[in-house]
Amino acid sequence: MAVAASERGASVLAVDFAPAMVERAEERLQQFHRSTAKVMDFIALDIxxxxxxxxxxxxxxxxxxxxxxxxxxxxxxxxxxxxxxxTMWTNRDDCSPAHLLHRVFRQLFPNKDLWPPGLFPIFSPTALEKGLLRAGCVDVRVRTAQADWSPFSSNDVGRECDPMFRGFPGYAGLSDSNRSDLLASLKMAFEEYAGSGGVIRLPTKAFVVFASKPT
Ligand SMILES: C[S@@+](CC[C@H](N)C(=O)[O-])C[C@H]1O[C@@H](n2cnc3c(N)ncnc32)[C@H](O)[C@@H]1O
Incomplete structure (x- = not known):
């Protein structure tokens, strides 16, 4: 997002509290002299x-x-x-690769949580609109966008996504044999979205919210 905005002439300050994310953003923003990245907590921005x-x-x-x-x-x-x-995933089943993992995980391990309760709060367009109005925004618009997530074949997806999935405590805490059962079921679930040639086309869905601060 920071790169896309910089390409359009914006001067961007990109923030995240994970130093590795900021390092990578800094590398990608180096070509834009007016953009930079900093470690910050979004709850207390140093701005x-x-x-x-x-x-x-x-x-x-x-x-x-x-x-x-x-x-x-x-x-x-x-x-x-x-x-x-x-922006945020709509939180419906299969609305993102992580949510597809969540569905398969729940089926295999009904007594475990993939991610802590509270992560990925459940929103509706009305709840989002109310939240933004409560924060003092006006002219709130909530849309739902859909785009294919299509980077891998179903054969590669488990291996490619493993580092991302390890960010979820339920996945990281599995035994090797439970993880390999999960990855086998996940491969089958992704295959339902694979077209000819095995490449996945998962129609991901996200809320896109716009609002303004009153003048
Ligand atoms: C799903 S990632 C999205 C990253 C990035 N915005 C992007 O589009 O690629 C969520 C990010 O929120 C960051 N994050 C979580 N809690 C945060 C906090 N309190 N302050 C700042 N960043 C936070 C995480 O480190 C993670 O990089």
Whole structure:
């Protein structure tokens, strides 16, 4: 997102509290002299009030139970009339690779949690609109977008996604044999979305939310 905005001429400050994410963003932003990346907690941004035109959180704040505090911070740092944009998976079964993993995990291990309760709060468009209005935003619009996630064949997806899936405590805590059972079932689940040549086309679905700060 930071690169796309920089390519369009924006001067971007990209933030994340994971140093590895910031390092990678810094590398990718190096070619844009007016953009940079910094380690920051989205609950307490080290950014002056009203200093930004736009605040965007791409699959960021809405993934966490602290999203309301983080949204307040986004509103604080933009100027009157500034814009907010947020994206987040819709949380329906199979709306993202992680949610497909979640469905298969639940079937195999009904007594375990893949991710802690509270991660990926469940939203409806109405709940999102209310949340943004409560944070003082106006002109709130919530859309649902769909796009194919299609990077791998179903043969490769388990191996390729393993580092990402290890971020989920339920997956990281499995024994080797449970993990290999899960990956075999996951491969079958992904195969339902594989076209000719075995390449997956998972129609992922996300909320895209726009709003403004009153002038
Ligand atoms: C699904 S990733 C999205 C990353 C990035 N926005 C993107 O589009 O690729 C969610 C990110 O939120 C970051 N995160 C979680 N809690 C945070 C916090 N309190 N402050 C800042 N970043 C946080 C994580 O480190 C992770 O990189």
């Amino acid at each position: 002056a009030d009203g200093s930004q035109d736009v605040a965007i959180s791409n699959f960021g704040i809405l993934a966490y139970p602290s999203w309301q505090g983080a949204l307040k911070e986004m509103v604080r740092v933009i100027r009157p009339g500034g814009a907010i944009a947020l």
